[in-house]
Amino acid sequence: MSSLKFLDLSRNSFSSSSTLSWLSNFNQLQFLGLSSVGLQGNFSCAIRNLSSLTHLDVSHNQLEIIEPKCLESLCNLREMDLSNNGIDHKVSEIIESLSRCSLDRLESLNIESNKLSGHLPDQLSQFKNLAYLSLSENSISGPIPFSIGRLSSLKVLDVSYNQLTGPLPVGELSSLKLLDVSNNQLNATLPQSLGQLGNLEHLDVSNNMLEGNISEMHFSNLTRLRIFRASNNMLTFKPNPSWIPPFHCENIELGNCHLGPKFPQWLQFQKNLFHLDISHAEISGVIPTWFWNLSTQFEYLNLSNNQLVGKISYFPRSLVVDLSSNLFTGPLLQAPSDLMFLFLSKNLFSGTLSNFLCNSSTKLEPLTILDIESNLLSGEIPNCWENWQFLKVLNLGNNNLTGKIPRSLGFLRRVLSLNLRNNNLLGEVPSTLQNLVDMLILDLSENQLTGSIPAWIGDNLLNLVVLNLRSNNFQAYIPDQICAHNSLQFLDLGYNNISGAIPKCFSNLSAMAIKPLKIHVGNSTWSFESNNLFLLGALLVMKGREDDYSTILGLVVGIDLSVNSLRGEIPEELGNLIGLRSLNLSGNLLTGKIPENIGNMEVLESLDLSMNQLHGEIPSSFSNLNFLNHLNLSYNNLTGQIPSGTQLQSFDRFSYIGNHLCGPPVTKNCSRNGETPDVTNGGRSGGKKRSNVNWLYVSVVLGFVMGFWGVVAPLVFVRSWRFAYYQNWSKLVISYTCFGLLLVGHKSETSRVMKENFDLTWPSCPDEYSF
Incomplete structure (x- = not known):
């Protein structure tokens, strides 16, 4: 077919070992389509004869090299798509x-989505007919x-999505319809020639480091502008209040x-808007009607x-509404x-949830995310969740809600x-x-829930990644069924009344038994055009503080069983x-x-x-904990030398206080054989014990005895000394009492109590304390 002019083989599955040498025979070929056919490695130079x-379209393959x-x-x-x-x-x-x-x-x-590097050359300006780049x-x-x-x-x-720097040149791009330089490092002002x-x-121009002011001149002739994106820069846009834009945007x-x-x-004046983001814009006051x-x-x-500020008269008809972090x-x-x-x-929304959730005229069946965390909502959680079948995220945390958890939440399957x-x-x-078998995060922490930890959490909620029941009144034992979770990455049962032993079957928590180089929590990020709505997030206590792990939740792996009544030994299986x-x-x-194999973590x-x-002793295997940056072993009965030559010496002594440890960083030195010095034998081990007298303590005791009796004895046995002492003491008490009355005022309740207790009358106070 030497006269063939049009050949399109796109969207097929060629063998990765196939070559394109046969293309050299089609010297009259004008259109060649090889998109999505599985080409790999080097692109054959067979096209040199065409x-x-x-x-030429060889897009969506796995090509790595095309010889220039x-x-x-x-x-x-005329057109090339790589x-x-x-x-x-380069x-x-x-x-x-x-x-x-x-x-x-x-x-x-079109050479987008590749691994091109280097700088843009000046030769681009020589393509006089170039319309798409x-x-x-x-x-x-x-x-x-x-x-x-x-x-x-x-x-x-x-x-877009490169590492370009410097200003944005516009020049004579009079035919330009689309300009996208977003997600770079442009660091100048926007030219008014736009x-x-x-x-x-x-x-x-979003997601750069552009700075300076935007004025009306930047839009003077943009009558056809439909999409304007400039988020995440350092730009200031405060036009004249009477300014009427020449454009009617759909997306701002x-x-x-x-x-x-x-x-x-x-x-x-933007009557066609369907997408608006003016978040983090330092806007205050009431939203205009x-x-x-x-x-x-x-x-x-x-x-x-x-x-x-102010009240919301009604919500606009919209798919996505974000009014969070306002007043x-x-x-x-x-x-x-x-x-x-x-x-x-x-925000500061108050009242109950009943009218919002349970009104018969409101059927929020499409609702997928409802986040009303950190408001002033009160009352009970309504028991009307039957029609919310599409809900995937429900966040009512950090409010003043009371009562029991409604049973109808079980309908949110x-x-x-x-x-x-x-x-x-x-x-x-x-x-x-x-019934919520797809649930990944369950956070019921910091409430007053009672009873035992339900065994069905382990039997039914097998997809859980985070289980947080911290700071409640749960009792009894930790059910072994929790060990059945293959996906559980964070378990927090701290600050409850749980007793019994730590289950040995914790070793079956397989998601915690893998070094998390990079773990993703399902499809945890939803993209809505250029805005990422993080579907999953959690406030977790790590390293003694509470942090929000929304974006890196997949990398958080931990167990917290603190402040309970757990007994027995730490299972070796935890290692x-x-x-x-x-x-x-x-x-x-x-x-x-402490189990030796804790050092395996x-x-x-x-x-x-x-x-x-x-x-x-502290296990020597702790020397393997190279990433350890928070350690607390205080107030136990640990003995011996703190393992040396590791980062254990980088922690302060408060990490070890309340034990019988020796060696840096504690101040107590170890004996020659590495043991904690025995206080009873003055730090010497072996041989005949000696009884060493600490003369400092002896001198302190003798000084106290002699000083005490040197003052008290004359008061006991010499009558004249005793009368003189107590007479002066009485005057001193009256003086301080009168001075106190002066400070608090003679009409105060405190003044009345002082006069009654000390039987004081106003004339008994000296003149300098008169009122």
């Missing part, structure tokens, strides 16, 4: 090779060349820009992390029925995270929660949990020795065994 080729010389003969090339491969070249090598032949014809060049998601560094501004035919320029790009529809993202303190008035009528259907609305007050009103994600945490922490919930954990990063058994009644960062009844 001088008639105008379109193979591109020099493609003189008729995107989504692993091509590891970007200048490919650009310079194309410039040698197809300089005047190339219209579209995408180099995003590579490792290109250095500045964007100013010469790129001469590409007057360029309509799309996407260099306002002259009359055809610009999509402008994205200005998170982490300085827009306040007043609410942006220019937004009222016109804002709630701005759009009939928001897709995404983020006003979080400002200082907005909103009042009760929770009914939400629109099509709402999917609702974030209201860290799709829930992945249930957080009721830090309320005043009573009673036992309802057995209906065992098999080599993936543990935190272990806290403090404040119990544990006895015996090589990634352990925090270890607390304090306030128990452990004895014996």
Whole structure:
């Protein structure tokens, strides 16, 4: 088929060992499609003979090398797509090779999602007909060349997700419709010449280090602008209050820009908005009434992390609403029925949840995330969760909720995270929660829950990653069924009334028995366009402090059984949990020795065994704990020398206080054979015991005896001395009492009590204390 001009073999599955040598015969081929066919390694130079080729698509393969010389003969090339491969070249090598032949014809060049490096070359400005250029998601560094501004035919320029620095050149890009330089390191001001790009529809400069002010001049001629993204820079945008924008945007993202303190008035002219992010924008005050009528259907609305106040008259019709971390007050009103994600945490909302959740006219069936943590909500949790079948995250923590946990929560069969922490919930954990078999995080900590830890947690909730029952009133034993969890990474039962022994079967917690190089908690991150909504997060106590582990929850592996009444020895089986990063058994009644194989936990960062009844020596295997940065072995009966030559000497002596240890960092020196000195024999071991007298203590005792009787004896036996002493003492008491009356005032309650107790009358006080 030597006359073949169009060949498209895309989306097939060729053998990785197949070659493309047969392509050399198609010297009249104009279109070649080899997208998603499994090409690997080097791209054959068989295309060198395809001088008639105008379109080349080898995207979505596993190519690593394309010899630049193979591109020099493609003189008729108009479009080339090498995107989504692993091509590891200098970007200048490919650009310079194309410039040698197809300089005047190339219209579209797509090399995004590869491993290109180096700087952008000036040769880019020589492609006079180039209309589409995408180099995003590579490792290109250095500045964007100013010469790129001469590409007057360029309509799309996407260099996002690289390491570009310096200013943003615009030049004469009069045809530009899309400009995306997001997620780089651009560190200058925005040029006012942007306002002259009359055809610009999509402008994205977000996630850089741009600084300075944005004025009305930056938008003077942008009448076609539909998408404007500038979040996460150091930009300030405070236009004149009477400014009317020339554009009507659908998407505006200005998170982490300085827009306040007043609410942006220019937004009222954006009637087509469906995506708005003005979070972290230093906006304060009340939201204007016109804002709630701005759009009939928001897709995404983020006003979080400002200082907005007042009551919410009603929620806008939207899929995602984030009003968290503000100062909103009042009760929770009914939400629109099509709402999917609702974030209201860290505000001052008050009242009960009944009207919000159980109103018959409100059916929030699509709701997937409900986060109302850290407000002033009170009353009981309503028992009306039957219709919330799509709910995956429920966070009601850190409020003033009371009563029992409602049984209807068992209807949330799709829930992945249930957080009721830090309320005043009573009673036992309802057995209906065992129906939540997909749950990954269960946090009921800091309540007043009673009863025993349910055995069904181990029988049914087999997908749990975090189980936090800390600071409650749970009693009885730790059920062995918990050991059946293959995915459990963090177990916190601290500050309860649990008794019995630590189960030996903890060694079966397989997720803790693997060194966590990198662990992902399911699909824990949801992406909503450019905004990441972290689906899962937890407040966990590690290293003696409470922190939020939302973004790195998959790397947190620990056990906390502190402040209970656990007895017996520390099971040696715990040493098999080599993936543990935190272990806290403090404040119990544990006895015996510290197991030697605790030293097998090589990634352990925090270890607390304090306030128990452990004895014996610190195992020498502790020298293997190279990542340990928090250690507390205080108040046990440990003896012997602290193992030397390890980081154990880097901790202060308070980590070992209340024991009988010797050697650095404690001040007590060890004997020659490495044992703790025996106080009874003055630090000497072996031979005949000596009785050494500490003359310091003897002299102190003799001095006290002689001094005491030197003063007291004359008062006892000499009558005149005794009368004189007590007469002066009485005067002294009266003087201080009168001075106290002067300080507190004679009409005060304190004055009255003092006069009654000391039988004082006003004339008995000297003149200098008169009132």
